[in-house]
Amino acid sequence: MDSFQQTLFKLKNYWSERGCIIQEPYDMEVGAGTMCPETFLRVTGPKPYKVAYVQPSRRPADGRYGENPNRLYKHQQLQVILKPSPSNILDLYLKSLEAIGIDLGKHDIKFEEDNWESPTLGAWGIGWQVMLDGMEITQFTYFQQCGGVDLDLVPAEITYGLERLVAFLQGKESVYEIEWTPGVSYGDVRLADELQNSVYNFEVADVETLWQLFAIYERECQRLVGMYPKYVPKERFPLLSAYDYVLKCSNTFNLLDARGAISVTERVGVIARVRKLAVGVAQAWLDQNTPEHAEAAAE
């Protein structure tokens, strides 16, 4: 039986051998690996790219004080982007499962329709959830549009839910019982993180402060997006920094939401604010990466 980290090594190694850059996690709070610039921004434009990285993904409202065997405040995703997607992509994916010790001949695999969509960002993709013996272990998406524009190359995004996958491999009922490395359990490593952040997110976080932070991040992002149109030369403009503020806003929103500080009625409005920022950055990013600007950057 492989430990949690051995399984991770094997997956990273597998994708490394297939030409992927192995990135480290993005150093900011995100709700999903898709939101990292390595995915969200890189999928646009005509340049091929292959990357794989583990991304700890924070979903404050999913926290359960470490008491629920399957739900986590922060879970880890292995995110793989192959741009453009090769024609044998699903075989490659299935072989990655074999590489971590799943004997496919003894299991049941189904690909069930599951599309990804972020309507206000004009971003969507088509794909499946991959079911292994009735358990969803992977999200698979072919990205189609970003900012309402067809992507030049169609990337395949593979997102493995690592805790579930390893709990399955190790036959554990609870993710906390997963063996991280011999003698050390997932709970040993992460339980305090789950407990304390659940307490913070649900009970202790100061709503006033969070609203202020949200407003500050939003303002800084708006300032940057507003500067972009007149800025020359375009390739120097810090859009990646602006995007970081989008991520900060998004995480602060999630914290406020978990804290119960946002009524369902207000929710729509706050989400719209975050999306407005994201759309602004994404549109500027598409412009910055039009061929003429991109060439200038390459010189």
Add this chain to the structure above:
Amino acid sequence: MSERFLLEIGVEEVPDWMIEPALEHMRQLFTEVLADNNLGGTVDSVDATPRRLVLRASGIAEAQADETKAISGPPVSSGPGAVQGFAKKMGVSLDALQKAQTPKGEYWSYSKKVEGRKSIEVLAEALPVLIPKISFPKTMYWTGKGGVRFIRPIRWIVALLGNEVIPFELAGVKSGRTTSGHRLLGKPEVEVTIDTFADQLHTNGVVLSAKQRRAMIESGLGPNVHPDEALLQTLVYLTEYPSTIHGSFDRKYLELPREILSTVMRHHQRYFSVNVGGDNLAPEFVAVMNTSADPDGLVRLGNERVLRARFNDARFFWDIDLRRNLADRLEDLKNVTFQAKLGSYFEKTERVVLLAKQIAEAVGASRVMCGRAAQLAKCDLTTEMVKELTELQGIVGGLYAREQGESAEIWRAVYEHYKPVSMEDSIPSTVTGQVVALADKCDTLRGCFEIGLMPTGSRDPFALRRAGQGVVKILVEGGLRLKLSDLVGDNPQLREFLLDRAKYYFRDVRGFKYDEVNAVLTPRTEDLGDVEARLQAIRQVRPTENFEPLAASFKRIANILRQAQFTGAGTIDVSVLEPGPELDLHREFLRTSDVVFSHRKARNYDAALEAIGSLRPKVDLFFDKVLVNAPEERVRQNRLLLLSSLLTEFSAIADFSEIVTTN
């Protein structure tokens, strides 16, 4: 010699629910290709698994028949240069040309022999055009911007005419004779012929026929499985080689209501649930795998483990939700938007409570019970269970109300207040449930119509058609005697919308004839619950000898009145009536209207209609002997008044002039 044909489009997994419509479209497109190109032949079958769409045909000609085409040249009257030019262009000498007489004069003409093309060439051009035309609800591209669109990436194509490959390329895939087996059970590349195709697929773990896959699943379900046709159909198209596994779960989960357990199994895990002793749930399930066997029992263990985790979640939600009283959640609804302009669910609830009480009073139900049930109806929207299992909204509220000691009348009304969810679904089983369901739906309809959110074309985001259908169904099947105008308020558009739904219901769901429905449901109809009784009466009386002729006479009367632009009212002046057929008709009219009135009052509509029918001989005689357009104005007006009274009096049950008569 004629040939057989095979097309297999190999794709990545197609969503199950899109497959059958796509197959029918493919059949239609290919039939058109055969006809348009004079290739003969017929489509024998269309089949699919999630990874392949297959069409088989036979009787296709090897080549199109040769044809002779007349090509028209210059007029004979034009000079020799022109005709020589034409002959040169046709590549023939002058003596191969004929003269042809046309309406415009005499023209040179050349009968060109066109050799029929080989079918394989025609198909090689047609197929790459046909395939992307197969329509799907949502398509994608995968080869790069501007590339071919299809439901999922195409990975191989088998295209054979007899033994020959029909050569073409689509989205970078070259057609050939190589298929691909089941992802786990078969070889990735298998060379096939038309004869061996299905067998070779079978050897490679693919059962091509949906019917056969269905039979495989059914034979493995076991006798006590809760029947579920929609789930079965889904699983047929989620698998290439289905087989069943029987799993179990701990009895302790049976403490949870069966609605919750079976929703988790069905919607979230696609399992069949198992009944025991009639309607009770057994601690078992049947899952369908996309593979032939579970040699080490790992698949069963895996599925049991997943289900355990799901049930644990459900139990967690059940327990924490029950810590709060359902009624206490009413306040929370202030924060749940119903619709931006229509306010929160709290406000909706206030409106629905009021309306439910009014309806209760009108139908003689308990105001208190209906009000209470309406108040609780939406309170489950903020429960964890509904957040997780949205399809259980209403039902969950009902279950919590039951646990917390609400009376059966009330919790059942909450439980059933979304019913009927379709035309096939039943209406709430109690009058309290019917009242609450009606109030909830009418409030949604009124509100949305008020702010201009009527359904248009295929767009109906608030499911108003379903709500309207539900209103009609509850009124009719619940036998609730309510005035439509009391329900819809004074919105004429909503009234028309509901009458439209009612027409659909009586015609398409209940099978009443088109003209009968038009006769009974008029723009002035107020009592939908009464419509059915009238329709039944017409259905019964229609075959009798007097009915249709009388309907024809009524139509005639309506026409006469319209032509005379008669709008008069008043009382018939008996002294002006001419003795004989006219006076007889009047006497009969008075006698009959008394009879009809008392029958109508007793809602004895067939007797009323029969009585109206008995007027026929007098009406016939009247039209036979009496001139309506009498020269004397006073007489004429009086006659028109007699006819108009007749029409008005006897149209109260149905507008007979709408009945389409055969002669």
